[in-house]
Amino acid sequence: MGKMSSATLILSCEDRKGLVAKISQFLFQRDANIIDLDEHVDKNAKMFFIRIEWELNGQANLTDDFMNEFKKLADGINANWDIKLSEDKKRLAVFVSKYDHCLLEILWRYRNKELHADIPLIISNHPDLEPLAKQYDIPYYCFPITKENKREQEKKELELLREHNIDTIILARYMQILTPDFISEYPNNIINIHHSFLPAFIGADPYKKAYERGVKLIGATSHYVTEELDEGPIIEQDVIRISHKDSLKDLIRKGRDLERLVLARAVDLHVNNRVLQHGKKTIIFE
Amino acid sequence: MGKMSSATLILSCEDRKGLVAKISQFLFQRDANIIDLDEHVDKNAKMFFIRIEWELNGQANLTDDFMNEFKKLADGINANWDIKLSEDKKRLAVFVSKYDHCLLEILWRYRNKELHADIPLIISNHPDLEPLAKQYDIPYYCFPITKENKREQEKKELELLREHNIDTIILARYMQILTPDFISEYPNNIINIHHSFLPAFIGADPYKKAYERGVKLIGATSHYVTEELDEGPIIEQDVIRISHKDSLKDLIRKGRDLERLVLARAVDLHVNNRVLQHGKKTIIFE
């Protein structure tokens, strides 16, 4: 992958002629070697989306000059954009409650260096998973939540997140609904795993609902969190086959494997700058 | 498969001890050789479901005696049941509108003798697919439907179905909603294909809704028709992966392949007596 000496741009703007030429020319003039370019035009929405990765090399380094000049280019086309060094890592906080499977999956990939990110802390509303956090030497903070103290606890959590320069929050089966105020502090940067094939079975107890409906496949969906419950842009989803032989307990057990992998794949896409959001949708640069 | 010389029982009743022994003993005493037995107990619902296939052989032939004695056994356990010779074929009427893909799939399997059923007629509310029916030498009846004439037309359709001894109706992308009166004439024997992963995107335009929601997989669901729209017991469903690159047109195109196969598999299970219904669920004996 050569992550150590490359940079990545993701950018979206209104579509117009010459965008690819303009951007690739900018890089070529700075002697950059493009090693991956993926571009998408949404003709309905009249939007342009691009992800480019190039090898750093003399002038193509992310100097202030480089960044300032690119800013001019981007301003000229009214773009949303982000450039980062491939070796720079997103800083994740993982939020959990009592289920350990999603957390364990993330920590295992983290320790294996398969997850290209830092995890400075884990936050929970229950003490149960502290031993697991300890095994991986990650600080664990417990903020029990009641109706009364929710806003106050969220404030403390936000302080902690700021202190640790967290840029992305992973809800790894965190069983609390975040307040709009909290969400607005991390726009487009909170990732949830919902244990159904959204938009089927929104809200509580999706496995129970799936069991009662008699579906032949169950799913899991990882999405960005917005104010509307389970309605944010979907990053990744997958399903597995079940049958009449499966009890509700079997659904929960089989679903765990799905949840783990779907969340892990979504987090992986996010930390490698492979996701752009537009309205209720995501563009995934694989 | 040895379909020519075997018989199949499907049976459901309240669960109790000794049901397998009772039924298998009945067959053994008549010198039957069981070649396939699949049994399921739903502990929640306290229900027993079984499918048995045996080779016909002297006393195990489906004589009046055999059937009367089995009826006594079944009455004793208050069972719903059906026994049929494997070579006996269900008689299907296929209902279509303008889309040909599901009809073509069924007709192709029918002609190849892969679909173990008879198709004495095709019914449509449009004339468009008559040429396709002709290619396969199947009578095609056109009953245009308006709000005003719906009940009257359905009556004519029902007469035709009775005339042809139809026992199962396949809605192969038939774009009309049947009246409860019509449905009640074929309880548990009308199979529909819905172009979404139910219960997501119930009702009209599921691909458009899927496109707008930004899902990463689209689905198709084949189910028995009940009075509640898209709420009947699900027989089979499947999904395929899509991406942000797919336009609504692409979803429709990719979905066609799913719809065809999911409907074909569901019809196949039904005509081979491999489906039992209980409440909103199906037990599938594969």
Next chain:
Amino acid sequence: MGKMSSATLILSCEDRKGLVAKISQFLFQRDANIIDLDEHVDKNAKMFFIRIEWELNGQANLTDDFMNEFKKLADGINANWDIKLSEDKKRLAVFVSKYDHCLLEILWRYRNKELHADIPLIISNHPDLEPLAKQYDIPYYCFPITKENKREQEKKELELLREHNIDTIILARYMQILTPDFISEYPNNIINIHHSFLPAFIGADPYKKAYERGVKLIGATSHYVTEELDEGPIIEQDVIRISHKDSLKDLIRKGRDLERLVLARAVDLHVNNRVLQHGKKTIIFE
């Protein structure tokens, strides 16, 4: 899709700096609007692969000037390339023997205008599928093959193909092995469907071998034909689950659905200029 007013380039060459800029600049200077660009660098092979689609518009039309100038660019980077108008269609000859499922799938998509290609003729070594060809009004030529007459018959076939300006041959379960001489006339343009998950079960009777080995999934593989049997670059493959309950007959039946779809997807990629070959591999621009 807007296929009516766009053009597509596919190009491969040794990797070097500035290729994307050079090519996109070329298009931008001719006022082209790039609507899709996908690029891939194989670092191991040090190769660059790109597919670009742009809207035709004044200077970006494929005039002789445009083509000559692009040829200069391409010669300068020693590239293999092809540019075609999106509305131009590849001309396919379908080769069949006795099985109809793959042919039927292709013809159905052809008639539905889902397959963006022309099919001027069908060639077979058996007369069996002539009626199906007639239903779709496509000329059917029968060349029975024996060991003795194979080269002679192939010569006649090649004449016919030349007469009809065929550029791509689809082997839709054609049960003859083509001679190297024949293959060399259509380098990189003969597509086969093999009824196994290659490289498992190369050669004859893959379902029988799969049955005997007791695999839990069976597959189908569509690939370009080279002199080495079943060793050409793979375009598409897929699998389905089977179980111990499936007889050899069931494998063949289930496999048919796979073969049809895998071949159809591969042909679709090929006719839309979405495949580049390099050594034993393909780059697929989806």
Next chain:
Amino acid sequence: MGKMSSATLILSCEDRKGLVAKISQFLFQRDANIIDLDEHVDKNAKMFFIRIEWELNGQANLTDDFMNEFKKLADGINANWDIKLSEDKKRLAVFVSKYDHCLLEILWRYRNKELHADIPLIISNHPDLEPLAKQYDIPYYCFPITKENKREQEKKELELLREHNIDTIILARYMQILTPDFISEYPNNIINIHHSFLPAFIGADPYKKAYERGVKLIGATSHYVTEELDEGPIIEQDVIRISHKDSLKDLIRKGRDLERLVLARAVDLHVNNRVLQHGKKTIIFE
């Protein structure tokens, strides 16, 4: 699942009439309530396979009488069979080398009580994974293997296995080939995970071979170990899609997720007495 008060029989024998009746009658006479019965006849091999689970209840308890009488029945039909209490657990030894993903998956399921088995020890030819074993409080024995000491070390391993009453060995990416002598001590009870879709890419470096061949899917296969390398009866296999964008490193990374889940599913089937072997095949009672 009600595992605490049930028993399970798996049995295979030559097929003949009345086997289901004979066995179910035996249970019924002892007042057993059959809660799951799955039966399969392989007509080619003329073999009968059955798995029955029943609730323990007075006479149906696995007393010496019960077992002796069932032995008579089984001897009369010349059957291979096994009866066990559902709460009885198989005793597993996990063999590993340096890769931790398969071991971690098994240990996680073990600790969650999702894996219905005991794991008294882990054996390795390298010290690397001892810390992981410690986290889960499982004794870890290291037997470095050279060409010279292989038989000697295997003897020590076998002693240890006997001491701990091990009945099943899991090769969780164990990078040594066991000698035939070792294998013969655990006939039908050694489970391996091979990182390819067998029989494709038998032997060493399957991901490298898959990468070079340019396949579009990679697989993993869990099978019983026999003297012939990678040729034992397959329990479970699965695949995932890859593309030309994936480097060899990506294949290895994606393959890890497959290997973990495929091995875990195979072990789960084995420990719950859901697998019967016959020749090179398995019958899986799901």
